[in-house]
Amino acid sequence: MAVAAAMPGSRSAPRAALLVEVLQQEAGSLSVGLAAHAADLASASQNYAEAEAWATSLTHGGCLPDVVTAGSAP
């Protein structure tokens, strides 16, 4: 709330101080959420690629019929 002390007695300074605090907090938490989402995307993408490669190797090895894909693999 340091900003409130910039203009003692004014109406605008307390509001500015609260806004700064709240938006700073929001920006921090949202950036954490965004970073977590980015990590999830990368991880899911990696898992998907691995599952697809596994399904392909089974199909080529004759273990499963051709219709099996990563989306339907057990």
Next chain:
Amino acid sequence: MTFGFAELKSWRSEVLGTGIAATSQGVILLAEAGEQVALAGRVADLWRGPASEQAHLRGAALTTRAGQLARRVTALDAALQTAAVALQALTDLLRQIAAVADANGLLITDTGLVVELGAGPPTSARTEVEAAVARATALAAQLDDDLERALIAALRTSSDVRDDRTGGGLERGYAAGLLRPAANPPPSSNPTSAEVIAWWLALPAEMQDDAISTWPDQLGPVDGLPAWVRDRANRIRLARAETDLADETRRLQPPPLDQADLLGGWPGVMTIGTTAGPSRRAAYRQVLAKLEAVQTTKRVLDQQDGHPRQLLVFDVSGRSARVAVAVGDVDSAAHLAVVVDGFTTTVQGGLAGADRAATDLADLSRREAGLWGGGGDVAVVAWLGYDAPQLGDTLASRHSVILRASAEAGASALAPFLRGLPPDRHVTVVGHSYGSTTAGLAVSRGGTRVGDLVAIGSPGLGVGTSAQLGLRPSRVHVLEAPDDPVAGLGWFGADPDHLLGVDLLATSEEALPDGAQARASSGHSDYLTPGTTSQWNVAAVVAGAPTLPRDRAPASW
């Protein structure tokens, strides 16, 4: 103004700088996180499937929120920087005033009075210092007002963002009465449904009511939004349209027939939501028909029969009104049916009957789902969302009933509507007559999440083979009464009766599993009449319950 000269002397622009540093840091944080998500999104491009779609949708919502927040933080940053410059100028002025006062033996009190320390008459220096103090005080008040306005503008720059992880910062702001939430407008310039949906998902719950009231035209037509949102937005649009069309009707009230009509009318008359008509009388008739459609829709929605209704489609911008009304709650029902009617259907002439049929079908389906299906609630949509061919359309017109143009245009509206229904539901499309052609064409476009297609009295589904529908043939159900002159025409593609592997359902008199006797349906327009075998069968498909096949005894009860 609540501050005195004493407070004014302690104002410091460098303290505002701490806020500027914080806002700048916030902008950087958001920008960096946004770049990470964009990079991860590109890496995850190869990931496919429903989970991927959900993840990308969530990512879009998060980045929308980040964008809104970044705009707000940037606006706050700019407001503080402007205030800091003004405050620096003010403190410089105060310093100069103090120096002049000192040099002339003057004292400025905490209330701003200028007093001479020595005895004697007022000097010109004292008068100047008094004027300077008054000017500085006025400048301070102006600065305070300007910053106040800039902060409010910054608050309105973007919608407030609430998230459980934030520790409730905004809620404390609301409670303190210092924050005034205002929703950011939805995307403009012909946004896609996905963009509007992403915007809606980013909207805090406490702002949704205001958003619907403020932007009903942007929300009502969007396929994929929750049914309750579309319903509330469309009801607002309905009320406005009634007022507009009533005004338009009065404006266009034509004079008695005159020479102009006899010579072909007055060309180029434009009306609200109406294309140019050949004459004022034609425009008047079109507007009047739309007004009747609006009033019919209101009556249907206002029925007090214990059935909730949702206005999912409302559009009076075309040559006729387009409406879809659901009986039941689309957002929560396990079984959804969309009934598409055909030739001669209009909202003003057909919605009440379509709603009655939908209500009866929903009631029967719900009962059958409970007795013989897997249970679950049922919602049935009477979908009059296209310009069906009319008796007045000549055979040569593009709206003619013998051409598929109207059905193609209808399919272009029906397919996205079906795609926008809630996921993971059992969806049945029921097409009657020309409506079955519209329904068949819509389903054949793919991605509609339709589980079953029911064709009743169908002149064709617009396809040559059942495979073109993208459904298993056993999920395509065909009902034809023996004396129906339209069913069996095979005018639009193959006769549905002859499509390989489709499920042919009984329309004859039959004993029902509950012991009741259902009567045969007769002619072209009797299929959904209560008490008929055909209605029972359609309800069974909708409910996911066993059906009565044509020309065969029930397999197992």
